[in-house]
Amino acid sequence: MSSIRTRFAPSPTGYLHVGGARTALYCYLFARQSGGDFILRVEDTDEERSTEDSMRMQLADLQWLGYEYQEGVDAKTLRDRGLFGPYRQSQRRSIYREHADRLLKEGKAYYCFLTDEEIERQREEAVRAGRPHQVVSPYRDWSLTDAEKKMAEGDVKPTVRFRVPDLTREYAFHDLVRGEVKFPSDMVGDFVLLRSGGMPVYNFCCVIDDALMKISHVLRAEEHLSNTLRQLMIYEAFGWAPPQFGHLSIILGPDRQKLSKRHGATSVNEYRERGYLPEALSNFIALLGWSSPKSQEILSMQELVEQFSLDRLHPAAAVFDEAKLKWVNSQHLRALPHDELWHQVEPFLVRAGLKLPEDAGWRDRSLQVFKTSMEVLSDAVELYRPLAKLPLQLNDEARDTLKWPSSRGVIEEWRAQLQLCGSAAYLSEAEFSAIQDKVKTNRGVKGKDLFMPIRVAIVGRPHGAELKILVPLIEKSTLIERADQVLAL
RNA sequence: GUCCCCAUCGUCUAGAGGCCUAGGACAACUCCCUUUCACGGAGUAGACCGGGGUUCGAAUCCCCGUGGGGACGCCA
Numbered sequence: 031m032s033s034i035r036t037r038f039a040p041s042p043t044g045y046l047h048v049g050g051a052r053t054a055l056y057c058y059l060f061a062r063q064s065g066g067d068f069i070l071r072v073e074d075t076d077e078e079r080s081t082e083d084s085m086r087m088q089l090a091d092l093q094w095l096g097y098e099y100q101e102g103v104d105a106k107t108l109r110d111r112g113l114f115g116p117y118r119q120s121q122r123r124s125i126y127r128e129h130a131d132r133l134l135k136e137g138k139a140y141y142c143f144l145t146d147e148e149i150e151r152q153r154e155e156a157v158r159a160g161r162p163h164q165v166v167s168p169y170r171d172w173s174l175t176d177a178e179k180k181m182a183e184g185d186v187k188p189t190v191r192f193r194v195p196d197l198t199r200e201y202a203f204h205d206l207v208r209g210e211v212k213f214p215s216d217m218v219g220d221f222v223l224l225r226s227g228g229m230p231v232y233n234f235c236c237v238i239d240d241a242l243m244k245i246s247h248v249l250r251a252e253e254h255l256s257n258t259l260r261q262l263m264i265y266e267a268f269g270w271a272p273p274q275f276g277h278l279s280i281i282l283g284p285d286r287q288k289l290s291k292r293h294g295a296t297s298v299n300e301y302r303e304r305g306y307l308p309e310a311l312s313n314f315i316a317l318l319g320w321s322s323p324k325s326q327e328i329l330s331m332q333e334l335v336e337q338f339s340l341d342r343l344h345p346a347a348a349v350f351d352e353a354k355l356k357w358v359n360s361q362h363l364r365a366l367p368h369d370e371l372w373h374q375v376e377p378f379l380v381r382a383g384l385k386l387p388e389d390a391g392w393r394d395r396s397l398q399v400f401k402t403s404m405e406v407l408s409d410a411v412e413l414y415r416p417l418a419k420l421p422l423q424l425n426d427e428a429r430d431t432l433k434w435p436s437s438r439g440v441i442e443e444w445r446a447q448l449q450l451c452g453s454a455a456y457l458s459e460a461e462f463s464a465i466q467d468k469v470k471t472n473r474g475v476k477g478k479d480l481f482m483p484i485r486v487a488i489v490g491r492p493h494g495a496e497l498k499i500l501v502p503l504i505e506k507s508t509l510i511e512r513a514d515q516v517l518a519l
Numbered sequence: 520g521u522c523c524c525c526a527u528c529g530u531c532u533a534g535a536g537g538c539c540u541a542g543g544a545c546a547a548c549u550c551c552c553u554u555u556c557a558c559g560g561a562g563u564a565g566a567c568c569g570g571g572g573u574u575c576g577a578a579u580c581c582c583c584g585u586g587g588g589g590a591c592g593c594c595a
Contacts, residue, residue: 157520163520165592217522225593229593252589259522280588286588325542325543353545357545403557
């Protein structure tokens with residue numbers, strides 16, 4: 031039994047999409063759990079749209095997600111790693127050329143001199159006649175020598191087309207997620223293998239690379255399902271055994287249309303910036319089309335590796351629901367050890383310009399208070415803002431609270447009591463409670479009328495975490511400054 | 520238009536002919552906890568696309584519709 035080898039083959043024409051990430055994840059999980067190899071191949075044969083920048087970004091995203099591959103283009107050095115390289119299709123042109131020549135020689139492909147205009151004319155005609163459009167090339171039956179003669183004569187740049195065996199037969203294969211799938215062989219016309227510039231086309235290099243790289247399982251998006259027919263034909267032409275295919279359902283936006291930019295964030299990069307943890311994103315996308323046999327909803331990477339299986343892949347398209355992603359993220363967030371959580375949160379705090387105590391104990395206590403209030407890392411910014419040495423930003427609700435008849439008196443009393451209390455930099459929980467009691471008796475105010483104005487004078491808003499936990503995290507001098515700030519309004 | 524794929528609560532899904540008066544999770548709502556907001560806990564509501572078969576019995580199998588998606592490129 032040969033070993034399991036999966037591959038993820040993105041084309042570097044933009045950011046890594048969550049759909050692509052899910053494909054990569056499944057390939058990674060499947061290879062890892064079976065002790066096989068996961069290969070990363072770059073499909074950059076579209077010269078117009080492929081950029082090295084995109085490639086770099088996508089590799090970085092994959093790295094952030096933690097989907098390590100045994101072979102492929104290294105994310106850091108951009109160099110090939112592995113025995114079956116090069117792993118960038120643009121660097122494999124001679125390989126494709128050789129294989130195309132072989133098909134040409136065997137009469138399984140031919141040079142086609144059809145121009146774009148002629149093809150367009152054919153298409154229009156087909157549409158008018160209401161029949162499916164398939165290229166019918168007059169060069170289909172030319173001999174190789176005739177074609178070569180024509181090429182030698184003039185400045186013509188032909189494409190190389192696959193000569194589809196015009197049999198009326200069915201191509202069938204067993205799809206890992208859909209079961210038996212059959213295609214009639216007349217579903218496609220002769221298709222291009224090599225463009226006129228010599229650059230090969232997706233269906234061609236895909237087959238050659240998967241075969242040469244000894245890929246055992248091809249998991250890819252559903253939109254490639256009908257490409258499988260062409261690929262099967264190519265495998266057959268070379269006499270190669272095709273790999274196992276599994277076509278994953280696509281990911282939809284809330285309106286049940288294919289997820290795209292207009293639905294909001296679609297790239298993993300955006301989710302990273304919004305404060306999602308990589309393992310939470312992975313957990314969530316894993317569940318879009320796969321379910322744990324234990325019906326577990328929150329899974330670590332390790333658990334995903336252990337529990338993943340092809341037979342639990344769901345064939346129907348799934349809607350990407352950010353509300354659930356948030357929940358999954360919140361669960362992963364609170365499961366993180368505090369030092370790791372701080373490490374994740376800190377960049378968001380720094381970017382927001384918040385200066386906070388360096389002290390590890392302080393960080394630990396603050397996370398204890400806040401971690402259950404965070405869904406995404408960026409939530410930390412608003413949570414921590416009141417703890418930074420900054421003037422308060424009052425919201426409307428806070429201003430309303432200050433208009434209550436007793437509010438001003440309460441804050442004046444709170445400030446006075448603060449002044450009276452010890453010289454330590456921070457208030458203890460007990461000291462705060464004692465002060466609060468004094469304000470209560472001295473002013474004869476209780477309940478909301480008591481603690482809401484105080485809260486406004488502390489954090490700038492009437493709602494939030496419990497004061498006796500919050501106050502010991504804020505320097506006393508800051509508390510006094512803030513009371514003054516509010517009283518000055 | 521032709522071919523292919525898909526179809527269970529609003530969403531993600533469990534379900535491989537009787538275990539289903541269809542289970543779980545997110546979201547929603549209610550209550551409890553709480554001197555606020557969250558967290559947490561307990562509940563409520565909510566689905567087998569329609570029609571025909573097959574079968575003693577169908578969410579599960581078959582057919583036909585319908586709906587959605589994909590492909591039909593010198594894109595991938």
